Amino acid sequence: MKPLSIGQVADRGGIGVETVRFYERQGLIEEPPRSKSGYREYPEIIVSRIRFIRRAKELGFTLKEIKELLSLRLDPATTCADMKSRAETKIADIEARIRSLRKMKDSLVKLTAACNDRVTANECPILEALDQEP
Amino acid sequence: MKPLSIGQVADRGGIGVETVRFYERQGLIEEPPRSKSGYREYPEIIVSRIRFIRRAKELGFTLKEIKELLSLRLDPATTCADMKSRAETKIADIEARIRSLRKMKDSLVKLTAACNDRVTANECPILEALDQEP
DNA sequence: CTACACCCTGTACCATACTACAGAGTCAAG
DNA sequence: CTTGACTCTGTAGTATGGTACAGGGTGTAG
Incomplete structure (x- = not known):
């Protein structure tokens, strides 16, 4: 060896x-x-x-x-339970990140859909949304 | 002003x-x-x-x-189409990140489920999985 | 014996998005 | 006129997970 x-x-x-x-x-x-x-x-x-x-x-x-x-x-x-608990914490963590990403995605999807509705118009719904009040 | x-x-x-x-x-x-x-x-x-x-x-x-x-x-x-294209790229990006996180989560869920099966055993399936060959 | 690959330490750098000073100057209220 | 809050520049530090040298020493094959 x-x-x-x-x-x-x-x-x-x-x-x-x-x-x-x-x-x-x-x-x-x-x-x-x-x-x-x-x-x-x-x-x-x-x-x-x-x-x-x-x-x-x-x-x-x-x-x-x-x-x-x-x-x-x-x-x-x-113990195995200790490890399991770490894994469960990490699962919760990952789920939270997925939820947050899904929220982003949903908003973006809505905005792009709004774009489709008015291809001819000059004003862009995405730019408008980004200018909104908080 | x-x-x-x-x-x-x-x-x-x-x-x-x-x-x-x-x-x-x-x-x-x-x-x-x-x-x-x-x-x-x-x-x-x-x-x-x-x-x-x-x-x-x-x-x-x-x-x-x-x-x-x-x-x-x-x-x-x-154009509005320019903005839409950026948004779509970002959507694809977010979807990829979600997929990657879901993969992680699925693996962790499987491991914790394996823990449940052998509460009495000393060896922990999580630790074993982490030691596996590539 | 020489060449070349490998190893050593230490430090600096990459991206990302801030945050925290130090040390100096300014503005407004009382 | 003093005090305290605000602003200025410039630099450095935070966390994350590495990567990239420089400038040396070492080990081995031909």
Whole structure:
């Protein structure tokens, strides 16, 4: 089991070398031991750690939240219920963002529909709407 | 029609004084004339300009996009169809973001459902999923 | 032995949309 | 005339998630 260089870790994790160092600075991955010349020497396990980070990012977690998830994972007192609760909070969060985006979309759809009604007129309903009183 | 001070403009527009200056630096509002002591003196119309910015932001446009909308508005060659096309691009954009969020949500919902199935087990399906191979 | 890829630290930079000063000048009320 | 609120410029900081050097040292293949 030879230790991995930072470049090998980056490749296997599907991220950049700079990003690995960035995650280290952010406390998402711990500082690995160094070779006598100062090179970082990673155990294989770090790759799954990076995969964890990537998957969690895909699920909408921020790096700050992922840091918490990672420390939860290491804590033997963490229960499945703890993780579930985090996931549920994030679900609520995502739902709120979806609702907000849907509101934007609905307004825009209404405005473009109004455009269709008066293709010939010079005044544009979109510009008019944007000038409305609060 | 007395000119408005930057503070009055900020109050009426519902934004901060620093933000008014920031918008000026960003080219979203033009530089107003100055009093003999160097104070900015705004015409009333600037307030609707700021309202325009605020409403467009609420619709999901970035400041950069809003800057374009504002210059389109001033250009007499701009047609309602131009505005409609911008709005449609933004709608597509918002829909993509909604789809992406929904994907995240679905994955999280599945994971929390898996949690329910094995409340007694020690291993957590969420942590397991995050450790999966790419 | 030389070339070239890789690694090191530290710092600065990208976009986004502000926000917060410092240090100075101005305006209006009492 | 003083006091306090307001304004000025310019710069720097906030959060987010990286990316890009510069200017060195290291490791290995031919």
